[in-house]
Amino acid sequence: MSAAEGANQREIERVLVVGAGAMGSQIAMVFALAGHHVTIQDIAESGLTTARKQLEERMDTAVAKGRTSASAAQEALSRLSFTTDLGNAASAADFVIEAATERLEIKQQIFADLDRFAPPHAILATNSSTLGSSKVAKVTHRPEQVCNVHFFNPALVMKCVEVVRHPQTSQATVDIVMELVRKIGKQPVLINKEIPGFVANRLMGVLRDEALNLLGAGIASTEDIDTAAKTALGHPMGPFELMDLVGIDINCMIAEATYAETTDPADLPHPMLREMHQAGNLGRKSGKGWYTYER
Numbered sequence: 244m245s246a247a248e249g250a251n252q253r254e255i256e257r258v259l260v261v262g263a264g265a266m267g268s269q270i271a272m273v274f275a276l277a278g279h280h281v282t283i284q285d286i287a288e289s290g291l292t293t294a295r296k297q298l299e300e301r302m303d304t305a306v307a308k309g310r311t312s313a314s315a316a317q318e319a320l321s322r323l324s325f326t327t328d329l330g331n332a333a334s335a336a337d338f339v340i341e342a343a344t345e346r347l348e349i350k351q352q353i354f355a356d357l358d359r360f361a362p363p364h365a366i367l368a369t370n371s372s373t374l375g376s377s378k379v380a381k382v383t384h385r386p387e388q389v390c391n392v393h394f395f396n397p398a399l400v401m402k403c404v405e406v407v408r409h410p411q412t413s414q415a416t417v418d419i420v421m422e423l424v425r426k427i428g429k430q431p432v433l434i435n436k437e438i439p440g441f442v443a444n445r446l447m448g449v450l451r452d453e454a455l456n457l458l459g460a461g462i463a464s465t466e467d468i469d470t471a472a473k474t475a476l477g478h479p480m481g482p483f484e485l486m487d488l489v490g491i492d493i494n495c496m497i498a499e500a501t502y503a504e505t506t507d508p509a510d511l512p513h514p515m516l517r518e519m520h521q522a523g524n525l526g527r528k529s530g531k532g533w534y535t536y537e538r
């Protein structure tokens with residue numbers, strides 16, 4: 244019996260999320276709402292404080308809207324704990340999902356530490372949208388228990404989770420993770436080979452770049468292109484609204500990481516995106532992107 248099969252038999256109870264940013268904190272809440280005990284670890288105490296406050300506010304809103312009862316929200320919040328101590332948090336985890344900064348050397352350090360501290364049966368996943376998990380699996384002694392588990396923004400709402408296996412990911416790990424994703428109420432999509440952008444971001448990238456080309460050529464305004472995507476294609480947001488939600492910086496980072504893999508100039512960030520990034524117009528997070536937001 245492999246260590247991952249051991250995890251299956253024990254059931255995944257304790258989850259560790261590494262990184263308390265927008266993605267990490269909401270991923271943690273998804274697991275807590277599904278009944279898991281979740282630790283959120285971050286190197287910055289301030290990041291943990293912000294995450295806790297934002298999740299409490301989200302739960303208050305959910306209760307006010309009648310989406311959940313006050314007691315269920317309180318119970319879910321009480322299943323969350325917050326720490327800066329990675330080693331201690333990892334030592335009790337059955338499943339770890341890393342949602343830290345998209346920098347390979349940082350992620351490799353985290354995975355080396357996780358491999359050292361987490362129990363042998365624990366599965367180690369990365370939420371990275373740009374780095375295939377083979378790059379972090381190779382610093383561990385359990386590459387067969389490593390994969391990408393990629394949530395979408397906002398993670399509390401978006402149903403899809405891409406599960407991406409690398410060449411050494413075992414079938415047992417894939418089966419456990421697919422089942423786990425279903426149990427937390429999400430829709431897993433299995434991606435059998437590491438490919439830059441996986442599936443959803445590749446689809447999004449094509450739409451985004453065409454929207455930028457149409458705007459750049461003066462064919463239609465941002466508002467009208469967004470309206471077409473929403474009312475003709477049924478998308479919940481237009482490509483410009485989506486760029487602002489995801490962040491212009493994140494869009495550029497994804498394109499740059501894709502280019503680093505493919506060396507295809509077509510994958511480089513669109514010049515209009517680069518300009519916005521350099522001007523500090525990052526979308527919702529900075530108050531200004533394609534649209535202006537009240538802060």
Ligand code: CAA
Nearest residue numbers: 308310372394395396397399400401444479480485489493
């Ligand atoms: N965080 C958490 N919850 C949020 C939220 C946020 N930032 N924004 C909205 N919500 C919740 C609301 O509370 C509301 O919940 P209830 O249904 O329980 O009331 C629900 O989402 C709907 O919100 P609204 O009614 O305010 O607004 P909406 O109907 O316009 O929905 C949206 C907002 C869910 C963001 C929707 O517009 C949408 O689905 N947009 C597309 C998002 C998308 O494509 N995401 C993928 C991005 S790509 C990515 O993430 C990959 C990557 O690697 C970067």
